[in-house]
Amino acid sequence: MxxxxxxxxxxxxxxxxxxxxxxxxxxxxxxxxxxxxxxxxxxxxxxxxxxxxxxxxxxxxxxxxxxxxxxxxxxxxxxxxxxxxxxxxxxxxxxxxxxxxxxxxxxxxxxxxxxxxxxxxxxxxxxxxxxxxxxxxxxxxxxxxxxxxxxxxxxxxxxxxxxxxxxxxxxxxxxxxxxxxxxxxxxxxxIDLPPTAFVAAPRPVARCRTAEAHLVSVGTLDQLYKGIDCLILAVARLAASGVRVRLTHLGGGRYQPDLERLAAAHGVTERVSFAGWVAPGEPLHARLDEADVIVMPSRTEGLPKALIEGMARALPALGTRVGGIPELLPPDDLVEPNSPDALAEAVRRMTGDPERMASASGRNLDRARRYSxxxxxxxxxxxxxxxREATESAVRGMTRPAPAGPQPARHR
Known part of the structure; x- marks a missing residue:
């Protein structure tokens, strides 16, 4: 069939x-x-x-x-x-x-x-x-x-x-x-994550201590539903308050020039970089492994593959309360969409607490294994x-001869 x-x-x-x-x-x-x-x-x-x-x-x-x-x-x-x-x-x-x-x-x-x-x-x-x-x-x-x-x-x-x-x-x-x-x-x-998509173990506390937090976001820029504009504004607020943070976005699209101008207008051009499309597999894994936190600031989602891929690399994660993201992350790691202030505060709290990051690393890795x-x-x-069975049954019903109706009585 x-x-x-x-x-x-x-x-x-x-x-x-x-x-x-x-x-x-x-x-x-x-x-x-x-x-x-x-x-x-x-x-x-x-x-x-x-x-x-x-x-x-x-x-x-x-x-x-x-x-x-x-x-x-x-x-x-x-x-x-x-x-x-x-x-x-x-x-x-x-x-x-x-x-x-x-x-x-x-x-x-x-x-x-x-x-x-x-x-x-x-x-x-x-x-x-x-x-x-x-x-x-x-x-x-x-x-x-x-x-x-x-x-x-x-x-x-x-x-x-x-x-x-x-x-x-x-x-x-x-x-x-x-x-x-x-x-x-x-x-x-x-999602169809092979064994190579997963790291062997969560990140230890020592790995989570960093002088400058490296954030990563992933997604198309053909529309703004991924909320990367909101994340850039959050980076600007963090920089203005003295929090050392930088962002790398993986993925391209027609709105990239607008987002680059947004970063320039808020003085964070040197803190925000656009890597363009990254091939799946090892190239993507290498990019994710370089980061400290994956951020999914979406305005809408089904169940984001990119977030699960980051979790499979044992990345701490932050996301918005939309679509299936709350099925992946606990309430403390979620913020409302379209809120740069709330997102900036969530990043500050996460990156400022290495023990929390290490705990999130282990939890996220375990959760991602459900999508292996x-x-x-x-x-x-x-x-x-x-x-297939439903279709075969319907086809049999269409091809089966109709039952004969009642026959008229015969009179001798």
Whole structure:
């Protein structure tokens, strides 16, 4: 059986027909679906390019292909191409295919609606919250309130009608987007940390003593929902009060020049550096290991992979009370979003207490082990098998001959 999986990732196709992505999810990610299915078809936006951009990695490969949707950016382009997108979505999956929608997703919801109309099952993997992603201060758009309501309502409907739903959080997304009572549900992060992602032991107290605290933050700068502007302001407040601290951000995007100007305007250019995109694996581990504290000042989150990766390196951590972050960190290590003063005070208290940092290091390392490959792979495979079984059952029901009606009486 083939599974069709929708993704909001924007991909690149070269003239040889191969498909590429700048970061993730790459081919290795999609192989996880092969634990229960014979083939994987990815449904995604694709832009054609003449050559492979530097740093890109393959998406397709043996038993994994890509179904191209028209390429668009933003809601305005989506609306202009909605008819073409609708036709492409309808052609992505046949009645005998299983379907998994990685939500939230505008065209993923179109696919779910098509399945409902055909009386066919589908599953969801809920990896984010449109209510938070489209919240004030996260996205600047004149239709933001309407889009927020539309996509939140749409996701609730999709969850209520799905045969199976997995969530990246343990409670947060489940409470906002509940599944039907008879649906198969699971709490399974999309994170897949191999043994090499983990350090052997927590940091000792001596390692936590430092004259200048080195903070690290990780995430895209294509939007401001990661809250890095708030973190820069917190660094400025700390510097003004005499606390020696510096910040390295891992990740790039279109807002980086604005954030660089913000750091300059507050006199902390020398304390804030932007490393750009860092390759996963050893390059990322090396960057994390150099830091003293990982800070996740997000305005919205599902369950942040970057934070768990930092915890797997036994980093003390601070975050905001949004999304799944409170499922990872204790209340004392959390602050409200959009509060540079509260964030600065949290950094000051954490970095000024080596014993607290050492305790957080051990606790975070233990918590991160719950997201190891050995723990999550069997649970994920069980969920995918349940999706396959639901699809097979529906297909059998469609192909089974209808029972004969009552026969008219014969009269001799």
């Amino acid at each position: 083939r599974v069709v999986v929708s993704t909001e990732s924007r991909l690149v196709r070269t003239p040889d027909g191969r498909v590429w992505t700048m970061h993730v999810p790459a081919y290795g990610f999609w192989q996880r679906y092969l634990s229960a299915f014979d083939e994987v078809r990815i449904m995604a936006r694709i832009a054609d390019q003449d050559s492979v951009p530097e740093g890109m990695v393959r998406v397709d490969g043996p038993r994994v292909d890509v179904h191209a949707l028209p390429y668009y950016l933003g809601s305005r382009q989506y609306l202009r191409q909605r008819r073409r997108i609708g036709h492409a979505v309808a052609a992505a999956a046949g009645p005998s295919d299983a379907v998994i929608v990685r939500a939230p997703s505008a065209f993923g919801s179109l696919l779910a609606r098509n399945r409902r109309r055909q009386g066919l099952p589908y599953a969801l993997e809920v990896i984010g919250d449109p209510y938070d992603v489209l919240g004030p201060g996260v996205l600047s758009h004149p239709l933001r309130p309407l889009l927020r309501q539309k996509f939140s309502t749409q996701l609730r409907r999709d969850c209520r009608s799905a045969a199976a739903v997995s969530y990246v959080t343990e409670q947060h997304l489940q409470s906002r987007y509940p599944a039907a009572p008879d649906a198969v549900t699971a709490a399974i992060s999309t 490959r050995d723990v999550l792979t069997p649970r994920r495979a069980d969920f995918y098998r349940s999706v």
